[in-house]
Amino acid sequence: MTAVITARQLSKRFRQKTALDNVNFSVQQGRIVGLIGPNGAGKTTALKAILGLTPYEGELDVLGHNPFRDRSALMQDVSFIADVAILPRWIRVSEAIQYVEGVHPRFVRSKCERFLAATEVRPTMRVRELSKGMIAQLHLALVMAIDARLLILDEPTLGLDILYRRRFYEQLLNDFFDETRTILVTTHQVEEIEHILTDLLFIKSGTIALSTTMEDVAQRYCQVLVSNDRLEAARSMRPISERKLLGKTALLFDGVPQHQAREFGEVHQVGVADLFVAVMGGTA
């Protein structure tokens, strides 16, 4: 496997606080990585460092580039969608397409037009006339028409309704993603994308709290619904979290084999959201 992103001792300090504190992680090619953390944990700072938008301390390699030094060269291989508000409101759809075609050597206009033909977005419209969902469709069409190796999504579906959100990720999987590409995504609606993620990066107050693959999560963690009479016995296995659920208690175990866990009750797959709450402890 080739690493698309490698961070070593990555730090970013502002006057008031440390946003990233000696962080180490890597992202492999062909993966869809969820970068998940509470507000203010350093997600956006990490993405900005990767995109070359902010200077940082430590080592950071993105597709062989030092992102801050080579931002404009890096952007030939990296695409980026932040929440829907960042497309300039005055621009026309046709102008946006012409602009990207003019500055981006890997943009394929016909692809973009094909994606847009399936939407309500028309070339003569201005961004300010589009709904949030349509702006997201336009941005996605622009980005998917770029033959990029790394796509970074920062809350790309914020403020969209469920129909647009689902279509957004479906399109991304069907029309863009393959084993040569890599996607790094942050979102608060983690339940909606957990089935497409291959890797998880939990970030907590500027440090990596968990870095793992979804296969590992399925093997390592399990959630058991324990009735009250077995609760004490189950607790002796040292669950990493517990919560009340329908008169029973849901215990989350790390590294307890399934056959052992089954003795205490019904065993379930662990959802990313539950795992997130457990790992983050009281902070979430």
Added chain:
Amino acid sequence: MNARFLTLLQREIWEHRGGLIYTPFIVGAVMFGLFLLTGISTFYWTDKFDGSTHMAEGALKFAETQLDPAQMRLIIEAFLWGTALVWQMVMFIVVFFYCLGSLYDDRRDRSILFWKSMPVSDMETVLSKLVIAVVIAPIVMLAGLIVGQIVLIVSSGALVAMHGGNPWKLLWSHSNPLLMWAQFGAVQAVQALYLLPLFGWLMLASAFARGRPFLWATLPPILLSIAESWLRFTTDFTFSKVIWEFIARRFAAGFAPISINADFGETNINAGLSGTKYAANFDDVLARVMSIDLWVGVGIGILFLAGAIYLRRYRDDATS
């Protein structure tokens, strides 16, 4: 200039189509409107109400028979240059505010994150905006000026003809607008260099400001004067005076790069006959090219632009 850079220029024109492209033509339309109003009021309403039916025709006759061709040329050139300065003033204000918003507006609406997601360097971005301010805007202004003045020249000739005057003899034979337009273009080239520190400063303030770029652009020279008065316990602003004069010369040139002998009194017309070749005084402009002031300004302007590029790269306050 490659296709990428042309795309960046195109982007600026899309965003500022109204200010950069339409304004020079709107100025022409407004002046044509004013021309019609004055034309109608002098030739039509005076005829109708004063009973002095032949006043206008009399004036034309007088001009045709009594005025010297050199005097006529002076008047017409003063008219061409005088109207040109209207274009100049309006576009100076447009470009002033264009520069002030150039590196600020997209940070305010966060679209900078979209522009920075494209393989375009910060230097290319800043230079594309500078080229708009000092090359594209003046070229479009010149185009608007030429169209507007052609309309004014033709329609004033038509008005003269309607009242029995000979437009060729009275107006058209005396001046060469082609030469005047070429001269105006040359003036714009000098302007580009002379105003570089001003536009560079505005772009620096635009890249620096987290809010209110206008204040960031205007306050520092004012604060400098206040600081000097405190530090030196004096009202003799020696240091800030140099800076203020430097700024004042830029504004004067920005609004009116060339002085005009607009006085048609006896003496000046005589001067026109004996010495002054043109209504417009080119000596100012030529002196500017040869002056240390201009070249020091170019150096300062380049420093400001380098600062703007640096800030464009290092400022990351678009998102919180």
